[in-house]
């Protein structure tokens with residue numbers, strides 16, 4: 014028997030969530046973001062789950078090529094662009110869209126003869142201060158790209174720092190949109206502004222946020238970008254369920270402690286269950302005492318410190334808990350955002366951190 018820990022990927026839910034993104038931004042074309050191994054779901058599964066997307070966006074050229082090998086014929090976008098001049102011919106050969114975010118990348122494109130036209134996304138830094146040209150440098154970069162023979166479409170792009178909030182006082186979506194508008198004034202090309210937060214944003218700016226391309230990531234995997242609205246309220250379904258079983262039970266007396274650091278002390282007689290799942294599987298070690306867990310469908314809580322291969326849960330609310338009881342760590346029945354909250358992180362990190370040693374298979378929501 015294999016160790017009972019396994020992750021189920023719900024391709025039907027991935028399709029559903031993409032349809033939700035489209036419903037939020039009905040006039041836009043959608044890049045489904047499949048970076049980080051499709052947020053831990055597997056690149057190939059990402060491709061199949063988002064077969065309806067207009068394009069797939071990721072980081073590494075190798076993975077862009079892998080998508081081509083797997084048969085993806087629609088557009089591919091490199092979100093950080095190229096890292097070396099040697100990558101330029103690959104863009105032309107495999108019809109890969111590249112982000113251009115700095116002058117070094119413009120130079121790489123200038124130096125290399127393009128034997129087939131390519132499309133690029135020119136990125137503006139509207140306040141995130143990660144990648145991109147400042148609004149006042151943007152038109153110059155645009156014109157320099159325009160002058161390169163072989164560059165076909167230039168899509169104008171930016172990225173939001175706080176798309177999950179209606180109004181961040183340090184940097185609002187509206188302020189980033191204002192800077193984008195200013196920097197892109199008079200430049201021809203399609204626009205691409207929104208990640209999941211922008212897609213889910215239905216306020217006054219929606220029309221601008223939802224054209225011409227959107228780039229949803231986490232929402233496609235049933236997570237929220239933050240902001241207090243739950244995945245269920247957004248109509249999103251979980252796409253990854255992490256399941257295991259109880260492999261041992263300890264009956265504690267008042268004052269007994271559990272696990273490394275003896276961080277949990279039983280307030281009275283109680284049973285704790287040992288779950289085959291630990292931080293080497295991707296379950297966060299920083300998860301706090303009280304982080305929710307389902308045992309036989311009953312919501313209970315983590316107690317004590319998560320160790321490498323195991324964690325312990327309170328079995329008090331679970332009648333008839335036994336070795337072999339089914340455990341859900343996150344996913345179907347237990348929103349990943351709730352678990353992330355208990356671990357002081359975000360759903361994104363939990364999905365992406367799913368460890369290679371965890372067995373993964375596909376199944377519909379509600380199956381083992």
Ligand SMILES: *Cc1c(COP(=O)(O)O)cnc(C)c1O
Nearest residue numbers: 046092172208209228229230231
């Ligand atoms: C990761 C990423 C996205 C997707 O972000 P989510 O918050 O997961 O929707 C969109 N655009 C860019 C440039 C990204 O790097």
